[in-house]
Amino acid sequence: MKTPEKGQDGELKLLERFEGERVNQMSPVLLAYVGDAVYELYVRTQLLAKGNRPVGEVHRDAVSLVRASTQARLLKEISPQLSEEEKDVIRRARNNKRLTPPRNVDISDYRLSTGLEALFGYLYLKGEEEKLNKYMSLVLSEFEKLEVPAI
Known part of the structure; x- marks a missing residue:
């Protein structure tokens, strides 16, 4: 395992970015694996920004936003803005x-959500x-559609 390096400011540099060609050669399933984590962290962070609430409520809201049907709908919304390279990642x-x-889980929603996660990972x-x-x-x-009480 590679030891984390220190950046110029002395902070640990834990994340290694990959060259475009290396990312292009990665399995789309691996890209989706990373993208799933990126999306989940984004969702959880945004839900926490809405205020302090019981973890069960936050989890319920997070689940509604990370389900395949929601991700499939999001992909359909952003599709017109995607480059051909990004569409290729999703297609793969x-x-x-x-x-x-x-x-x-509907198979077509699952395939689209996997495409979205692969895009985020990519x-x-x-x-x-x-x-x-x-x-x-x-x-x-999507967060605006949730009825989350402000605290």
Whole structure:
């Protein structure tokens, strides 16, 4: 395992960004694996920003935002803004033959959500924070639909 390096400011540098070609060669399932974590952290952070609430309520709201049907809807919303390269990442993930959805999940929603997660993983690993933030900001519209009491 690689030891974390220190940056110029002395802080630990835990995240290694990858060259574009290396990211392009990664399995779309691996990209989705990372993208799932990125999306989950984003959702949880945004829910915490809404105020201090019981963890059960926050979890319930997070689950509603990370479910496949919500992610599929988000992908459909941002599709017109995507580059051909980004669409290719999504297509590769969506068409992966090894995808096995959990029970009670629509297969088409699951494939689209995997594509969205692969896109988020791809952008994150390439260090394209501006694009990642642009697409993640669309998620904010979903938060507005939640009835979360302000504290």
